Amino acid sequence: MMNDLFAGPTEPLGDGALLLRGFADAPAADLFAAVERIAAAAPFRHLVTPGGFRMSVAMTNCGAYGWVSDRKGYRYDPLDPESGRPWPDMPPLFAGLAARAAERAGYGNFASDVCLVNCYTPGTRLTLHQDRDEGDFAQPIVSISLGLPATFLWGGLQRSDRARRLPLFHGDVVVWGGPSRLRFHGIAPLKEGSHPLTGERRLNLTFRRAR
Ligand code: MD3
Ligand code: FE
Numbered sequence: 001m002m003n004d005l006f007a008g009p010t011e012p013l014g015d016g017a018l019l020l021r022g023f024a025d026a027p028a029a030d031l032f033a034a035v036e037r038i039a040a041a042a043p044f045r046h047l048v049t050p051g052g053f054r055m056s057v058a059m060t061n062c063g064a065y066g067w068v069s070d071r072k073g074y075r076y077d078p079l080d081p082e083s084g085r086p087w088p089d090m091p092p093l094f095a096g097l098a099a100r101a102a103e104r105a106g107y108g109n110f111a112s113d114v115c116l117v118n119c120y121t122p123g124t125r126l127t128l129h130q131d132r133d134e135g136d137f138a139q140p141i142v143s144i145s146l147g148l149p150a151t152f153l154w155g156g157l158q159r160s161d162r163a164r165r166l167p168l169f170h171g172d173v174v175v176w177g178g179p180s181r182l183r184f185h186g187i188a189p190l191k192e193g194s195h196p197l198t199g200e201r202r203l204n205l206t207f208r209r210a211r
Contacts, residue, residue, distance in 0.1 A: 010104070013154070013166070016140070016178020018105040024144045025171035027097060031205070032146055032197050034091045035117055038062045041088045042080050044119045050074070057126050057187075058119040063090040065210040067116045067133065074133050076114060076210040090115055097173075098142040098207035105175035107140045112207035120150065120202040126187040128155055128163065131208070139209035140177030146170055146205070147198030148190060155184035170195060 011019040024031060044058035047069040061067060065076040066087045080087055094115050102110035118126070131141060145168045155163040161184065168174070176183075187204075194200050 006104075013174070013180070015180055016105075016176070017180035018175045019166075020101055020104060020173040020175070021169070022171045023101055023104075023173035024097065024146070027093060028146055028171055028197060030093055031097075031144065032203070034093060035146075035203055035205070038088045038117065042066075042083065044117075045082060055126075056124045058124075060117050060119075062088040062094070062115050062117070064113040066114060067208075067210075076133060094205070094207070097144070101142050101144075101173045101175050102140055102177075105140065105177065107175065107177055110140060110142070110207075110209070112142070112209055114208040114210045116206045116208065118204040118206070120148070120187065120190045120204070121200060122148075122190050122192040124187075124202075125189040128153060128159060128184045128186040130182050130184055131206075132182060133210075134208055135211045136209060137181050138177075140175050140181065142207040143174045143176070144205040144207075145172045146203040147195040148193045148200070148202040150190055150202050150204075151188040153186040153188060155186075157183060159184055170197070 008022040013019055042060045044060050046054050046058055048054055050073050065078050068077050098112050099110050149169045152166045152168045153163040155161045
């Protein structure tokens with residue numbers, strides 16, 4: 001398995017969270033090409049929060065469900081509300097890579113049914129939040145970073161807990177589970193720059209088990 005050839009550095013981030021630096025370097029170009037196909041079928045869009053704010057991050061999804069937000073709330077929806085059609089299929093490359101990363105962190109049989117794709121341009125940020133719309137918090141979330149670097153904000157279990165700053169680079173994969181699963185987290189405003197693969201963008205893929 002490809003996983004067995006990966007000998008890159010791993011950094012434990014705290015209870016249940018593991019950073020795999022460069023775990024997605026080799027498949028990065030294929031991942032990016034798949035994101036472009038997904039975005040051709042389900043374009044990136046700026047969702048509105050229940051409070052009425054337009055998110056600065058542009059999002060799309062693939063898999064059996066997609067994460068969506070509107071004035072009615074946050075939810076996982078089997079249909080893309082923009083088109084009324086199912087989300088694009090999860091490419092086998094995606095699900096396989098996420099499962100191998102989860103395995104490496106000690107979470108066997110991670111079968112994600114959603115990949116939420118976030119697109120950041122310079123100035124885009126994601127304010128501190130928890131991911132709690134999924135059905136089973138015993139399932140981890142796996143994130144893959146592509147393109148421009150970002151500063152990840154890693155808080156605690158209370159919104160008011162001081163957040164640690166952690167740089168995330170192209171190819172980095174993080175597995176968030178166990179006691180870290182419900183920690184507040186976010187992304188600081190993206191800095192200007194250009195990346196050979198993605199241009200003036202950062203893409204983040206998060207793999208989730210919605211139901
Ligand atoms: C820690 N995305 O989509 S990925 C998100 O880079 C999200 O786009 C960020 O937060 C991004 O919800 C951060 C890292 C991440 C994702 C989910 C987590 C960290 C997490 C869930 C629980 C704890
Ligand atoms: Fe999140």
